[in-house]
Amino acid sequence: xxxxxxxxxxxxxxxxxxxxxxxxxxxxxxxxxxxxxxxxxxxxxxxxxxxxxxxxxxxxxxxxxxxxxxxxxxxxxxxxxxxxxxxxxxxxxxxxxxxxxxxxxxxxxxxxxxxxxxxxxxxxxxxxxxxxxxxxxxxxxxxx
Numbered sequence: 001x002x003x004x005x006x007x008x009x010x011x012x013x014x015x016x017x018x019x020x021x022x023x024x025x026x027x028x029x030x031x032x033x034x035x036x037x038x039x040x041x042x043x044x045x046x047x048x049x050x051x052x053x054x055x056x057x058x059x060x061x062x063x064x065x066x067x068x069x070x071x072x073x074x075x076x077x078x079x080x081x082x083x084x085x086x087x088x089x090x091x092x093x094x095x096x097x098x099x100x101x102x103x104x105x106x107x108x109x110x111x112x113x114x115x116x117x118x119x120x121x122x123x124x125x126x127x128x129x130x131x132x133x134x135x136x137x138x139x140x141x142x143x144x
Contacts, residue, residue, distance in 0.1 A: 057063070068077055102108070 068075070
C-alpha cells in the first residue's frame with residue numbers, strides 16, 4: 001500500500017498547493033485594491049485640475065476689477081499706496097562689507113584677514129588716558 005514517505009510527500013504537496021492558492025488569492029486581492037486606488041487618484045487629479053481652472057477664472061484681474069468697480073460703494077475699497085505697505089524705516093539695513101564693494105567694482109576681494117579679538121575697545125576718539133572716548137557716529141546710527 002502506501003508507505004510512510006508517500007503519505008508525507010502527499011501531505012507536503014497538498015500544503016504547498018494550499019499555500020500557492022492562498023498566495024495567489026492574496027495577490028489578486030491586493031491588485032484589485034491597487035486598481036481601485038489608482039482610479040480614485042485619477043478622479044482626484046481631474047478634480048484638482050477643474051478646481052485650478054475655476055480658480056484661474058475667478059482670479060482674473062479684469063474680472064476682479066469689474067467686481068471692485070461694481071461694488072465699490074458697498075465695500076469702500078481704495079487703491080493701496082506704497083507707504084501703506086512699508087516705509088524705509090521698516091526695511092532692515094544691510095551692513096556694508098568691503099568685500100561687497102570690491103565685488104561690485106569687479107575686483108577680487110582679499111583673502112580673509114585675522115578675526116577680530118573677542119573684546120573690542122569702544123569706538124571713538126580717545127582724548128586722554130583718563131577720559132572716556134568721544135563716540136563717533138556710524139553709518140547705521142546716521143540712518144536711524
